[in-house]
Amino acid sequence: SVLADNGLEVMIWSRNQKQVEEINLKHTNSKYLPNISLSDRIKATTSIEEAMNGTAAVIIVAPSSGMREVASKIKPYVHEDHLIVHATKGFEPKSLKRMSQVIAEEFTTIEEENIAVLSGPSHAEEVINKSPTTVVISSVNLKAAEKVQDLFINSYFRVYTNPDIIGVEIGAALKNIIALGGGMSDGLSFGDNAKAALITRGLAEIARLGVAMGANPLTFIGLAGIGDLVVTCTSQHSRNWRAGYLLAQGNTLDETLKKMGMVVEGIKTTQAAYELSKIYDIKMPIASELYEVLFNKKEPKFAVEDLMGRVKTHEMEDIAKPSSKKWVE
Ligand SMILES: NC(=O)C1=CN([C@@H]2O[C@H](COP(=O)(O)OP(=O)(O)OC[C@H]3O[C@@H](n4cnc5c(N)ncnc54)[C@H](O)[C@@H]3O)[C@@H](O)[C@H]2O)C=CC1
Numbered sequence: 001s002v003l004a005d006n007g008l009e010v011m012i013w014s015r016n017q018k019q020v021e022e023i024n025l026k027h028t029n030s031k032y033l034p035n036i037s038l039s040d041r042i043k044a045t046t047s048i049e050e051a052m053n054g055t056a057a058v059i060i061v062a063p064s065s066g067m068r069e070v071a072s073k074i075k076p077y078v079h080e081d082h083l084i085v086h087a088t089k090g091f092e093p094k095s096l097k098r099m100s101q102v103i104a105e106e107f108t109t110i111e112e113e114n115i116a117v118l119s120g121p122s123h124a125e126e127v128i129n130k131s132p133t134t135v136v137i138s139s140v141n142l143k144a145a146e147k148v149q150d151l152f153i154n155s156y157f158r159v160y161t162n163p164d165i166i167g168v169e170i171g172a173a174l175k176n177i178i179a180l181g182g183g184m185s186d187g188l189s190f191g192d193n194a195k196a197a198l199i200t201r202g203l204a205e206i207a208r209l210g211v212a213m214g215a216n217p218l219t220f221i222g223l224a225g226i227g228d229l230v231v232t233c234t235s236q237h238s239r240n241w242r243a244g245y246l247l248a249q250g251n252t253l254d255e256t257l258k259k260m261g262m263v264v265e266g267i268k269t270t271q272a273a274y275e276l277s278k279i280y281d282i283k284m285p286i287a288s289e290l291y292e293v294l295f296n297k298k299e300p301k302f303a304v305e306d307l308m309g310r311v312k313t314h315e316m317e318d319i320a321k322p323s324s325k326k327w328v329e
């Protein structure tokens with residue numbers, strides 16, 4: 001819709017025939033965006049060949065578990081001048097690769113600099129209503145990032161460039177874990193203090209893992225870090241928040257997923273973060289407790305007790321320099 005508002009012709013590829021017909025005939029997408037009229041510059045098709053015909057840029061927004069499958073379907077129609085943008089927030093299950101790594105592996109004819117990531121606090125339900133939204137676009141090459149910035153930027157959708165593609169992708173993926181925790185916190189009727197604690201300490205563990213994986217720590221105080229963390233931990237639009245809320249109310253993981261009926265990226269990402277924290281030897285207490293809740297049936301209230309009862313430590317662990325030499329006297 002942002003692209004269509006900017007005067008571009010947009011072709012959506014979907015495997016769902018009914019949805020494609022609804023978009024083309026009624027200009028609506030009622031399952032995902034009820035009561036919204038779509039621009040007639042947006043068309044849809046179930047044929048990838050038709051979707052790719054004459055395109056300059058391809059925006060992939062499949063869930064992370066489907067990224068490789070979708071990329072491999074697009075592959076035969078991709079040429080070296082294509083700009084490939086993704087807005088997916090997660091890691092590839094098992095390989096634990098970032099989405100731009102998966103895309104680069106699939107599209108061997110595309111230069112790395114033609115791949116970009118769009119991320120930041122941007123619930124679709126608000127973007128479609130033109131509510132002011134700010135995001136980042138990252139690529140290994142500033143000129144490529146600026147090309148995508150120019151495609152998307154408008155009066156309600158402000159796009160900043162960011163040079164740290166690793167940090168942007170890691171922030172986008174890991175915030176979903178903390179958002180599950182945010183929903184659980186509300187489901188357990190905890191207050192604003194608990195939410196602030198989750199966001200702040202969640203950011204600390206996101207940054208620790210991110211830096212170990214090659215990210216710039218400053219990215220995590222930007223839109224793809226704290227920005228997206230705040231929006232998903234506090235908004236009922238967030239599927240991750242909603243899933244956490246349902247889990248805290250006693251629903252099993254299966255029951256929660258059934259009730260959601262949409263992707264909840266944080267669940268697979270919790271598994272990925274648990275594995276990455278072991279590989280990089282990084283402490284991620286919140287992610288580890290969520291892993292126990294999701295996959296080992298630990299009750300959320302016991303996870304909170306264990307988090308609060310951990311051995312006492314410094315806020316900045318070993319990284320902050322004391323402001324006085326007396327600190328260690
Ligand atoms: N909804 C939002 O506000 C935002 C979502 N994202 C990210 O975008 C990605 C997609 O999220 P949503 O569209 O919200 O999820 P969704 O669950 O609302 O829709 C996902 C769509 O992808 C289709 N799909 C799933 N696997 C597929 C495959 N292998 N091949 C083809 N189609 C497939 C599904 O049928 C469904 O239509 C996620 O990584 C999410 O984190 C990023 C920013 C905002």
Ligand SMILES: O=C(CO)COP(=O)(O)O
Nearest residue numbers: 120121122123238239240
């Ligand atoms: O990433 C999002 C908004 O920035 C959407 O979050 P959810 O997947 O939790 O709905």
